Amino acid sequence: MATLSYNPSKLRNHKPQSHKPISSLSKPIKIPFSSSQFYTLSPSKFNKLRLNSVSESSVSLPTNQPPLTSASDNNFNEEEEEEIDDDPTSEVSYLDSETDPDSIIEWEMDFCSRPILDIRGKKIWELVVCDGTLSLQYTKYFPNNVINSITLKDALISISDDLGIPLPEKIRFFRSQMQTIITKACKELGIKPVPSKRCLSLLLWLEERYETVYMRHPGFQVGAKPLLALDNPFPMDLPENLIGEKWAFVQLPFSAVQEEVSSLEERFAFGASLDLDLLGIEIDDKTLIPGIAVASSRAKPLAAWMNGLEVCSLEADLAKASLVLSVGISTRYVYATYKKSVVTTQEAEAWEEAKKACGGLHFLAIQENLDSDDCVGFWLLLDLPPPPV
Structure with a gap:
């Protein structure tokens, strides 16, 4: 079970000020994980995977502040x-x-x-x-x-x-x-x-x-809608240079996710992390974080291309049996598809519920193959609702 709230200790003003923490952005939902539903990535390596119905079919991707003064120093x-x-x-x-x-x-x-x-x-x-x-x-x-x-x-x-x-x-x-x-x-x-x-x-x-x-604020207008709402365009076809060969829903213990992120710079791998301390995410080390693993024989070029896209999030579109990748400000791609069935729909639903249970936290991993010892690209992602302004 995860809770997501802003870490109030990170908020400051030009004078000392207290702030209320933000309420949970995604209501935690506790759901069971079945090893038959997902690949379970090894905590230290990426080679101990358990196949599921979707991945067995080798589904392919589509073509300077001054110090605080004491009360005696102030004039008030x-x-x-x-x-x-x-x-x-x-x-x-x-x-x-x-x-x-x-x-x-x-x-x-x-x-x-x-x-x-x-x-x-x-x-x-x-x-x-x-x-x-x-x-x-x-x-x-x-x-x-x-x-x-x-x-x-x-x-x-x-x-x-x-x-x-x-x-x-x-x-x-x-x-x-x-x-x-x-x-x-x-x-x-x-x-x-x-x-x-x-x-x-x-x-x-x-x-x-x-x-x-x-x-x-004395001028606040109750019920006012944002003047510049965020775009959420219809997803486009994935560019050829971003197409992989195989993919799978996966899960990785939170402790292993942290290790993978911390090793990005050491291994000169492609990817991006998040400031989990700032986000105030509280997740047990053993909690399984959902993700998407993509395999490609050209994994390094694929990861390099992906690294320049400002990857934001991944979501499962249950109605269209596909994965949608959001990058940049308003670009959305049909990242992958799968054959729609009762089993695959349940798997996609479970993956989305797992994201909610983790406060929207998920990841994308790019590997040379699904049995690789490690990955060449790793992006830690977070689903967030649009701001209220």
Whole structure:
């Protein structure tokens, strides 16, 4: 059984502030795993697999913050300080004093309207920036009549100047509607813009801000829908260079998943990990994490191509007997198909339920064959609902 909530110790403000943890994003569901339903990957190797009906048929893929001052150093008492810290109209400008500014080379960013009206009755826009560990946190409100690439470029420069950190090498963002403005601002500053839904720290922080900041703002509009909703397009055919030869539903103990992720850099393997401490995921080491294993005789080139796609998640489409791969901001592929039957439908359902039981955690592994000792690509993935703003 897994629980998923934001780790409140990672959240900071420009003044000491307490935050409520985010409620579970995916209600934990306890389901039994049957060894007959999945491959069970060996905790140390990938060669001890138990075949199931789907995989036996060799299904192919389709063609600088100052130190906190004491109460005696402040010009206001603790009650006044708490009131200021709890002000939903205040902005955040924070850099962890223990973090080397030069080590923060990638930012995550959202630049969008909020369900908040200003004195003109117009929606307020907000820039929210953080890094993957939340060592950097920055927010700034804007009126809706200054939203352009120049405003954004100047704001990014201000973050660098105000906090004494260099501009990043990359900035990830997840709204396709803002791609033109963000791309132009980034390129003028020599920053690589990366359209990606792998902005997990940012997405969870936005959900936390919705509950603790936006809903308490005096201009909050109850029931307001997001102005720039996330795209969820119809899945396309998989490009030829991403096609493997065989695949299978698999499961791997959580302890082994952690070992695999930690060894990515050591083995120079392709893939991506998640900050599980930040996400507040609590899973027993023996809990089996669901995943998809893909085998290919050209595993390394396949993993290399996959590594440049900003892989977000995998889901089983029960109605169409297929797997759907989400990458980047709004790209979805039919990643694999299987022959629909009672058995395969139950297997796919169990795989999806397993994801829910793990708080949406799952993985993708690419191997030379399904009996390989290890993998050449490993991506730890997480299903997250779209942010409420």
